[in-house]
Amino acid sequence: MERNITQQLTPATVDFDKPGKQIGVFHVPLSSHDDAWGVIPVPVAVIKNGEGPTVILEGGNHGDEYEGPITLGELIRGLDPAEVSGRLIFIPAINQPAVVAGRRVSPIDGLNLNRTFPGDPLGTTTQQIAAFVNDVLFPMGDVFVDLHSGGSSLDIIPSAVIEPGKTPEQHEANVNAALAFGAPVTVVIDNRGDPRTATASAALAGMTAIGTEMAGAGTVSIDALALCRRGVRNVLAHVGVLPGETVVAPEAPSRLYELTGKAHLIAEDDGVFEPIHKLGTEVRAGELAGRIHFLTQPGRTPIEMHYRADGIVYGRRQPGRVRPGNCCLVVASPYERKPA
Template identity: 25%
Template sequence: MRMENDSLDVKDFELGEYSGKESFRLRTFDLGDGSNLSLPCGVISREEGPTVCIVGGQHGIEWNGTYISQKIFKQIDKKKVTGNLVVLPILNPLAFNQKSRVSSIDSIDLNRTYLSKNYRKPTERLGKLLFENIFSKMDYVVDVHTGGPGEYLPHAAVTNRKRISEASLILPYIYVAKNWGNTLVSSSESQGIRSILLEIGRGRNINYEYVDKTIDGLKNYLKATKLLKGSIDKRDEDVFVNKEKIGSPFSGFFKSNVELGEYIEEGEVIGIVEKILGKKEEIYSPISGRILYLRRERAVAEGESIVHIFW
């Protein structure tokens, strides 16, 4: 069943009103010209149980997250659900339609607005409404992201070490981060909502192999929350608590000497940066660890990340 376009205001969002599997446009607020900012939403609701929200598209070029979240909504059989699953595949429609990380309407990062005290700009207002009326009602939140100029080996990140075993049900590589301020995951955790962030592939692209692995992992995770019926597949985990970002020493062109997911030793050559009309310089790894982020755009500016090494 598909509800009529723009039929539900985010302030009236109540999970108890649904039974079955429905998709609709979720109204938020009116922009300066009087048009309403709305976003796609899917709900699968059946009987009493946990409430889980899967989010994609906080940043408009992170299409793996958008594709994964809408795909899992399509695949899940409502008869196997006990509880409430909310899917928001394009959380930031303004940025998505511009095919940019943030919207030019205010150039604010939506994933830095939650529980913030600033609510004047459209993106800030959107974050406030979504958190107060949807995310705060959840038991679990999974926020799916994608790299930008570089590619991430699919991995999960948590700010609460208690989530490591839960995150490993989705993806085998787990990064334990410090508090990320007003991000969705940190803000949700501060309110007692169990939260996980996923990083999948690169921006402006859909990696179908990564998509399939992540959807399989998300279904496994939903079984562990008891929202989805079925047996849980226990998985191995590789946990990292540190991340080193290697920046380019100058502007030019980067050529990688390593592969995504590779374990490298301290002192190994990561790659070469060639200065425009100038010298080449080999970049050496300052530490030993695994490469979970590798720049794919070959033109780099001084200081821009070319590799993230986790250990």
Template identity: 65%
Template sequence: MDQTEKRPSTAFTSIDYDKKGKQAGFIMIPHSPHEDAWGATRVPIAVIANGTGPTVIIEGGNHGDEYEGPIAIAELIRDLDPGAIQGRLILLPAINVNAAMAGARTSPVDGLNFNRVFPGDPHGSITQQIAAYMMDVLFPMGDAFLDLHSGGSSLDLLPSAIIEPSPDPELRRKNIEAAKAFDAPLTVVIDNMGDPRTATAAACRAGLITTGTEMAGGGTVRPEALAICRRGVRNVLAHLGVLPPSEKASARNDGKLLELPGAEAHVFATMDGIFEPFHTHGREVHAGEAAGRIHCTWDPTKPPETMHYQADGILYGLRQPGRVRPGNCCAVVAAPYSGTL
């Protein structure tokens, strides 16, 4: 893509984005908290470039308690030979670096969710400044964007490739092709209930071919999910022409698309207590069917409240841990995709 006009920023880096070979370093964002008058927040970054081909930005650690993607990206940084690729990889294993170091969804520095601040602010808080750097500096260099998520500490999701539903028909088609190339067990269209502030929504507005993942979760590393993530990233890079076609593994996915059907996909907690799910992942469920109930064990005179599914489909995600408060997402249903391909 063509470089667009940048908003003024104090961020800097020693990385030369036009240099061939492999570089590893940091995006430095000046930060002056109580304990460090002239310090900087260091966001790890690596660039691997060779020959001619597309520029692919791969991000992990958007949420700091999601681990499979960052591990897979760090392995690419260490192991990938520049001579094996055609194009340029911009690799960000811990983009929300303060959250990644804390193992938390949100940044402990400013309390913000990195995936809800785009397009960011180059003069805002640290999280906003990192998003602005991606929006103003990195996205204009890119042709494609992979945003590797897991369910984090509060959700356990079926491992899947995620499609960002761009309103542009041609970009939507390319996004679907990239997600299918990832070849996760499931491919799901997720629009985050229409929120435009996510990294993938911002990447689509910038015109990048965009796909993401949800690799299990529950605040742990699942060996099977990590294997899917490692394999899927290389599949997409082969699909885009950065890696040779021989790097693409034989397809295992049946090619069907699912989606989260709006707000009805989610079962939200109705009271303070402990969530008891009635079903396990992958089960077929129906609107109106009981999904689980919430127990208030510290007030045994209060009967549990039963919650119900609002959509037909399969049980895609479940709340972890069991302790819930009103509004917490307790279950997620995925349904067959009804949109335009």
């Protein structure tokens, strides 16, 4: 029932079962002050040829993360259907209103798309977009690749992300796909157990699901974009949609980490955060991590913050200005891969 409602309310201009290459949109209804029967055209593309798995590739879940949408746009334009064995479904700017605005969340309803899955076909704009992905696309898919970066508020070590699987077999498939990406660092991230993310919903639907974090800081990283370009192709070759000879081997094996319950260092004061260590630095719990300074109160002693976990500095807040509740630092701890 949900799928039928979603298809009716958000129709697509492409035929997902038609061989060849198609580039179109799906229409999310938006009845606003200046357009009573308007729609938001969200781009979607399909490349289908022969037999093989269906891979859904998503970029622009957050509108201020750019390496993924650039990479997917290049693949849409550059791939010849004859190279493909199976089907590729691209949603390169899935959160179209946020992508246009260059913001993490939608300017229409203020929602974070990656905290609204499985969505609601009768909900707000962001909830309707999530419902289209969850209700219409996920039932077609075997593999889901969700390309993120740190956005405007975080700078993160370029990495592949393992979505925890719902079964040991699915988890192993997720690990193998993420390692195939070929990033120098691969991290297990469960978003504090939040089930409302795109990859968590894809895993719940039975798909192999991985993500990325490609630098950030509100800009396009040259190195992270190069990694994203070759990493996506590596994953597509790993699952058999592109020829195996297209794989670009990494210079060194990926290091495996995870975000534990003590990974995040949260500000409790209003001020300016001074980090002590660069990204990638090995740190230990209890060690000085940074200070919060009070610029308009020069007589006030800065507040010291200390790491809560052993590992490496994985992510760092990009704006220096912080307020209570802001995530200042993220530590990734070594992850021991369990036998399948």
